[in-house]
Amino acid sequence: MQEMAPDTVRGHSVVFAPRIQDLLARDTKVFRADARTVGVSDAALTAEIVAARPVLQTERSVYKPAAGADIPHDSATRTIRALGQDVMAGIRTPPPPARALAGAWPYAPTSYLRRWLFGSDPLPLSLLAKRGITRSDTLSRLVDRTVTVWPNTEAADGRSTTAMAGLIHGAADPLERKQAIAMYRRASATLCDGVAALAGNALWLMRATDTPRGDLTAALWETLRLLPPAWMLYRNGGEAYAGLHPDLGPEDNIALLPLLMHRHPDYWPDPLDFRPQRWAEVADPEKTPGFMPFGFDGARCWAKHLVVPLAERLLTVALDHGLTIRGPRQDAPVPLRSLLSVRFEASVGA
Numbered sequence: 001m002q003e004m005a006p007d008t009v010r011g012h013s014v015v016f017a018p019r020i021q022d023l024l025a026r027d028t029k030v031f032r033a034d035a036r037t038v039g040v041s042d043a044a045l046t047a048e049i050v051a052a053r054p055v056l057q058t059e060r061s062v063y064k065p066a067a068g069a070d071i072p073h074d075s076a077t078r079t080i081r082a083l084g085q086d087v088m089a090g091i092r093t094p095p096p097p098a099r100a101l102a103g104a105w106p107y108a109p110t111s112y113l114r115r116w117l118f119g120s121d122p123l124p125l126s127l128l129a130k131r132g133i134t135r136s137d138t139l140s141r142l143v144d145r146t147v148t149v150w151p152n153t154e155a156a157d158g159r160s161t162t163a164m165a166g167l168i169h170g171a172a173d174p175l176e177r178k179q180a181i182a183m184y185r186r187a188s189a190t191l192c193d194g195v196a197a198l199a200g201n202a203l204w205l206m207r208a209t210d211t212p213r214g215d216l217t218a219a220l221w222e223t224l225r226l227l228p229p230a231w232m233l234y235r236n237g238g239e240a241y242a243g244l245h246p247d248l249g250p251e252d253n254i255a256l257l258p259l260l261m262h263r264h265p266d267y268w269p270d271p272l273d274f275r276p277q278r279w280a281e282v283a284d285p286e287k288t289p290g291f292m293p294f295g296f297d298g299a300r301c302w303a304k305h306l307v308v309p310l311a312e313r314l315l316t317v318a319l320d321h322g323l324t325i326r327g328p329r330q331d332a333p334v335p336l337r338s339l340l341s342v343r344f345e346a347s348v349g350a
């Protein structure tokens, strides 16, 4: 299984963290990753695992419990609708100055997206989406408390606030308000971090393979195949999975591995080649067997319809303003993180 093992993927010059390299080197689709975890990249088994039981509240990311209570379904759907409105509004408004995209990727575009989409919210709300704050638990708690007592939604310059801020302002009781604050923070972080990672991975792959600008939507789907930001999905073990495969015991946790599935020669011709044209004629990429950048039926991403259009808009701004990758020239690192992203430095303009 030579095609699955290289630490530097052919033509793409990325270097994965050793733990990821180790997974890429496995030559079976079901394998023991460590004493407590079984890795799975088999498409049929993955579909069975996802269908075997719903994700647990504690396994959810954006919608894991907040303020000591589960997130009710109707408030989860309100959140996704509000996020959709904010993304669509953002896509239609002029972006911030593109020079802010210069610097270390994916951090520069993460901050850029936060400013673009949520920057119209007044203090202290806008601090919920500020990177310097979200990286510190203490500061996050402080901001949460401030917003709880002072959910100011009057923008000083008369601009309307985001729909996500509207959910905080319109909360019916203190618990709903606290949960709306957590949703704002988590949804804005997941969106901006994920889209920045996806756009950065696409820029790197396009540069490394001399792919002309062309069809950016297709380039993004091909990036979601080869360097999917959500590269590993975790399930806590249990009886629901035990009968599905001889190697899966009731004590075993499961790491579902889109990154490996998306490069497997059983599912893809020339799997390691970056070829956006694979997607040119594909009406619904997510129906493609062996492809799960946004999960499988049963736990599919609620925000998937927002991610590719926003990433495309970001890439368009970056390329229109002459964003250039400055380094490294080869072998960009891909560290071990929950989101898979290539690290590089970029400059903007001449």
Ligand code: HEM
Binding pocket: 050, 055, 059, 060, 061, 062, 063, 080, 083, 187, 190, 191, 192, 193, 194, 195, 198, 229, 230, 233, 234, 292, 293, 294, 295, 296, 299, 300, 301, 302, 303, 304, 307
């Ligand atoms: C680039 C950005 C994103 C990527 C690549 C992505 C990817 C995924 C993937 C792979 C899954 C399946 C997870 C599993 O089966 O364990 C998933 C599920 C989900 N995603 Fe996303 N996601 C992104 C952004 C978002 C955002 C911004 C939200 C905001 C609300 C969101 C909400 C959800 C929800 C609700 C689920 C279903 C699981 C659950 O019920 O908690 N995602 N996503």
